[in-house]
Amino acid sequence: MTSKPAANPAESGRYAFDGIDRVLHEKARLGILTSLLAHDGGLVFNELRELCVLTDGNLSRHLQTLQEAQLVEIWKGHKGRRPQTLVRLTDAGRTRFLGYLAVLESIVSGALASAKSDEATAPAERLGFTAG
């Protein structure tokens, strides 16, 4: 399991993950942003709702959060005679989301690498601890 030393001062803050912005990280918003990244011309409300399996209310609430953070833009219009809402990533939103994905990628690869290196080490002895 491990013979690694526990945390040392040089590692302080190593797992604070400052690059993880909670506005982008939240599960439903991660789905919305990923959908929009894959559909650069935007998606209408109903398409987004289906892709992300969200209720109208939940999707509206998350879109508002994303709009307030200037990550998405909301357009009102029509498809045929039907009123529709179109959602697109802003340029800033695209840049920020790509930055977030790069951070996430490095966290995941670092975590998986540390798990693999643990497998190769011998168990440590931690004495004096009792279940609580």
Added chain:
Amino acid sequence: MTSKPAANPAESGRYAFDGIDRVLHEKARLGILTSLLAHDGGLVFNELRELCVLTDGNLSRHLQTLQEAQLVEIWKGHKGRRPQTLVRLTDAGRTRFLGYLAVLESIVSGALASAKSDEATAPAERLGFTAG
């Protein structure tokens, strides 16, 4: 900036991300679990707090959530004469967290791939929409 079709029925739920468990996904808990994955013999409370830059109260609250989900185990003991709390990933916690990381890895690589393929496509025309 896309010539891709919008969502079709076959894509329904594609971005619901069912494999993202919110218990593991929350930013602070992601940091705690990543720390523990890299220190398989466990970490004492103060080490975790420094690595993740959390207050005592926040760390306690998140550890309780993780313990209730049977992802971590909490041990009471001493280092020298000082009472200490040791936190370790459970075997089930390790398995679930590695599963979560694999899901996250595939989401990130899929998202980055879709962003790259968008860059190669021509702008689409979306008519009839006005800023709102």
